[in-house]
Amino acid sequence: MLGAIGLDEPHEAAYRALVAEGAAELGALARRLGRGEGETRAALHALELHGLAARSSAGPGRWVAAPPGVALGALLTQRRHELDQAELAAALLAEEYRAGGERTPAHDLLEVVTGTTAISQRFIQLQLGAKESVRALVTGAPVAVSGMENDAEEEVVGRGVAYRVVIEREVLHQPSGLVELSAALGREERVRVVDEVPTKLVLADDTLAMVPLTSRGPEPAALVVHASGLLDALSGLFESVWREALPLRLGASAGEFDEGGEPAPDRTDLEVLSLLLAGMTDASVAKQLDLGLRTVQRRVKGLMELTGSTTRLQLGWHAYERGWVAR
Template structure:
């Protein structure tokens, strides 16, 4: 391995430049007397003693009782573990220090302006702030989803990557989310198949993303124009708690939405014959309140065929209305 790579690795572990130079020479010449090592590295006196003492403390060099003793490198496993733990503790302490400094700033600003709990992002600031917040999630993301959408071409890939690293995603989609051209196939169904927990309602009260218990992002986009004006970033406070409660209330009142490719049934109440994937998708669209013409277009069938399939499903489940159809399908695990 190149000495430059070893030196850089030691630097990242917190070893000083003089100690690194000494250690690299030690690897090449050991066993060797310490004064001879100092001559090779141009280290003398107190500087040499301090650099080698640093290696001994890190578990990388043998103890030298005096300057005449021969020294050698030690197996680094134990020393590297110690250095790694020490470095991690230093990074944690640094994070706490920076966070504490920001909290102090926020308290001062709060006392002066009373507005630091809600940050406003506009225009081109919105995309980076959305990506930054999404990437920071550690435990769960809760979302109320509806058009219009801010143009982020990598949004689906980022959502799939977040799911892959174990972050729980619970999303309530509006009917308009399912109707939005291509959104169901390109974005919603891949995320559900990857583990996203999804539900659907006719409309959501607000466009909302909640990242862990850290912040809530509220979109103030206007439906009638293709402009994305403002994003509010809400820190933990009374408003944040109200937004979290709003999400949970909407979640509990929404109908489950599953990927059409999922063939399994849940619960013992299903009929002997399992529904076809196309029927499951049809039921999911109906439950979301998607208009008939949009369902027919999504499924690639005529409206007449759509009506005939809905009538067959209603007869099969003993439903007299479409609401009863969605309810029965949910109870049997078809949604």
């Protein structure tokens, strides 16, 4: 919890233990922490440098904790000042960058990133830098980064950044595909499905994009595109794919629709319907939702009876008309 002010886990544990004791001998503190005396001594010296601990005058090897309200307050104030300075520096650099935009050589608008690790890091950075929106096209067979295995996503969504994601149908058949998609929909991300996306793509606001460059050779490569006509074209590509894709409803996103007071499908019905309209077979839906094949077919039959449909094509039309699915 105190990592934001520069304390790692061993240092924080030592400080907490020292605060609990008020004052303690080195050996006693080491036993309380379950660590060796050498490691504990190093942690105490680090706390001393931060002003969080001091050697006691009561005897050698005895340490006392600095009052948290005073010591931690000073560190927080210092860190806030450092962040303010960093924010100011970033604003000045951004202004310089904009001022030099007209004389930026064309090759500076493109950045080649090579290697799985570097591509993954850049992928995370693009999202963390987004202020308003992240848009992505996700393929079923990523080369370097899986769009559905995204450590930054939850943090970025928590800041109010809107996510729109188009996945190709193959993602639904992956072992953890529906679990990860349900989590994304639970974070109020908007997800749509198409047969196949033209390329993997991630767009951060209208300022940066990243697309695969090549998967051949010993290492994959990706292209980071800065604000330019090419970026506008990639944005247009995403929007065209988004318009043709089918919305996906799963888990918490599949609420009940009974605005007219009529019988309504339950959450599982809507999950079945959403996956069927995304192009999955009855058997695939049953496997992904851990249902029996006959259960899926019985639910589909129930939806057809509910809407008065005689074919699944009619069922899809009625589902759209009743707001169970949306374009």
